[in-house]
Amino acid sequence: MEKELQTFYEEYKQRIAAYQLALNTMYYDQATIAPKNGAAYANQAMSILSGERFSYATDPQNLAKLNDLYETTKDPLLKRELTLLLNDLNEEKEVPKDFYIAYHKAVSDSETAWYEAKEKNDYEIFKPHLKKVITMQKQMLEYSPKRKTMMPYNLLLDRFEEGMNEETYDAFFQKIKDKLVPFIKKITQEGKKIDASIFNEHYKKENQAAFLKELQKYMQVNLKECYLGESEHPFTESFSSHDARITTHYYENNLLSSIFSFIHEYGHALFGLQIEESFEGSTLADRIGMAMHESQSRFMENHIGRHPAFWKVNYPKLQKQFPSLTSLSYESFMEMIHVAQPSLIRTEADELTYPLHILIRYEIEKMIFHEGVDFDELPKIWADKYEEYLGIRPASDREGILQDVHWGGASFGYFPTYALGSAFAAQFYHAMEEQINVEEALLHDFQQIREWLKENIHHYGASKSALEILISATKESFNPDYYIDYLINKYTKIYQLQ
């Protein structure tokens, strides 16, 4: 019986994985090289294939077999794999079909409205959609079997990062509020003035690309497993355990953008490539929490990619590509890649001020799911919080409430994982530094960094939760102090504060 179920499950997984790979490939193609005029046809095909996958995945007969296998098996790894799979599927099962369709229609309309609203810089276009999506999202949560024991917003937080809840996040964001908000104010007022405008001179794309080739060599990127393309917005797509696709974007008036995007995305890619090979095509590879995944990209971008030893090796190579940098010393360069200042747009924020953007969104999301929010007032609430925490105020909706697509797409509970990922990264980094000589590794043997990540984090995939991996890798449960201390120590030095 179990044998039969297992055979079924193997086939089930392979079929779902085949659809997923097709969709990933088409998505990557569309975002990178696809000629614009074929987009409508491709989108239609992708939506048909998503539908096919969904029908097969949620076919009641299949679901019954999956549940049977879950009940029968004694293999804890398989049980974990099925839990991750059935969590979503069983939730969806409870939702009345009509409502399910109406919900997805509302979300899709809302995303379209968001695009238009942002383009026209007009919150009013978006407002009714946002309102509707939130109402329906709340109703949707009522169908969840977990709703009996979990508050709505906790349900969402848990969905994006297993095991997370308001209590943990509250403590985390409270520290950000107590420590980082005043620290950033201090830096802005008393810190050394660092002018990094040299990075906005003209840097030829060709040479940027050549430098990224050097970086790939240095970071020992295996080109038989990892491909770097170009797209409007950098992203990573894990195709399989031996195939990761990343992209970057070259701006000729911004030297750092393509470099740190690449390093960031390679952090994601390496995670995918170092997961236990036997997890390929299963939820143990695919269902990694968002904070956990983000921790690996931030780890690579900030702890590795901004490390002094990293640039000891690579800054001369950068100067070789751009001889105009010859007159800029290594020391000044290191300062300049750490410029931190309050800004309005989350995706362009620096490492230090970034978590404040998330703090603001977290507080608003809590309002939405607790006391409710006055939708007419939302742009003002947003602007007030920016003024309070960052000391600056958006002049338009486009730079304010309309800047991110997330809420339009009903992704509530997602934002907090971005800041949490950075905090995980700092805790991981602290543990790694106690175990290996990071400076030596960055100077002479990048392999060691990859190995440490593989052994302590990556190979687990989703077989453990982020919180379990934290404990196993750092011998401690989640502790945001590492993150706060790391930021304050580092930026105190850079900004020469007393």
Add this chain to the structure above:
Amino acid sequence: MEKELQTFYEEYKQRIAAYQLALNTMYYDQATIAPKNGAAYANQAMSILSGERFSYATDPQNLAKLNDLYETTKDPLLKRELTLLLNDLNEEKEVPKDFYIAYHKAVSDSETAWYEAKEKNDYEIFKPHLKKVITMQKQMLEYSPKRKTMMPYNLLLDRFEEGMNEETYDAFFQKIKDKLVPFIKKITQEGKKIDASIFNEHYKKENQAAFLKELQKYMQVNLKECYLGESEHPFTESFSSHDARITTHYYENNLLSSIFSFIHEYGHALFGLQIEESFEGSTLADRIGMAMHESQSRFMENHIGRHPAFWKVNYPKLQKQFPSLTSLSYESFMEMIHVAQPSLIRTEADELTYPLHILIRYEIEKMIFHEGVDFDELPKIWADKYEEYLGIRPASDREGILQDVHWGGASFGYFPTYALGSAFAAQFYHAMEEQINVEEALLHDFQQIREWLKENIHHYGASKSALEILISATKESFNPDYYIDYLINKYTKIYQLQ
């Protein structure tokens, strides 16, 4: 009733097209940018998706509805569309399932054996597989409903190019034998000696790519509809009516390869982009005969891409990319891109000697399907024919019988379409020349060429057969004399024969 069937058919088409686009995208991805180590996983996914598509396409309930719609409809275009679809599906229906599976297994094993045999330069590895594939292919043809009225080899010829048969091909190849074989001998012995070895000096890939950008501009390639990538072997994949993908390959020791590959593939791509838009996703766009499709690539490569006026405009641009060509006159360049000489490898053959390679394969295929062939003797038969027609003899199986994958993959009847395509191209070109001033168009307005092709050929897609399109565009049924005359006139001048 018809209404219902039509609704079903629309959905059926869209679903098949979605699978097809996924497979095309994955294929293009694999052939261009995919990291090598992900290939096995991707191949498995592609085979699962092919299977899904096949199950749906040949589901007996669906087939019954398609046949019903075919019987009911009075729309001649829809009838044509369904004929093209049902031809294959109804044929497959007659094949016993066990045999069908065994056949495909044999073909796949045979392809694998061919790869190994070619690599090891050992025909003996391939021989038993070739024998088996041919035996099974013959048996497969016995199941065809058309077998009652058509001889086996005619069935295959018709499958690759609707309406073609041995009688027409015999007459065609007889002319090649009578006219071109002695003409090529004459050129080899008496013709001017042209040394084109300058093209094998070093030409940087970067500049080759820059020149192709110039060519794309000149040929008015719409970059919103057409993307040029890189792959080991150049090919074209039509994604949809507004999305064509082509590739080329850059050899730094071969200046012409990337250029003429690009022009050739663009001929294919333009066909796909100029088909009646409403045919998108149906057999009216997809089931174009192989000779017909090849006619458009050869047309572009040879009649347009080797036209004196084409290079009047573009040779100076090429010289700009490669200053070493400054000393090579336009006149010498034009001679050199027309070097013709007997060679052993079909895919590397020039325009003039190419059809002789096909003649040889056609004669052997006829032996196989008529009197049978002694498999032990096949390499010798092959070599003897090369000696007879081209005056040279392969020194190894790799350069001889093992050079092409086609027979290993059971694609009998395919080769002849390559030569036929060239002959169609010459006949089309002759007609175009009578209707527009080609020289003027190539000097000043490439648009005219594209328009002529669209109006007279492309927009029909597969709604008419190649032979019908020939008659409509050239006011004459297929006449190989245009091809023979074109070659003899052109090369008589180039080789300065009396």
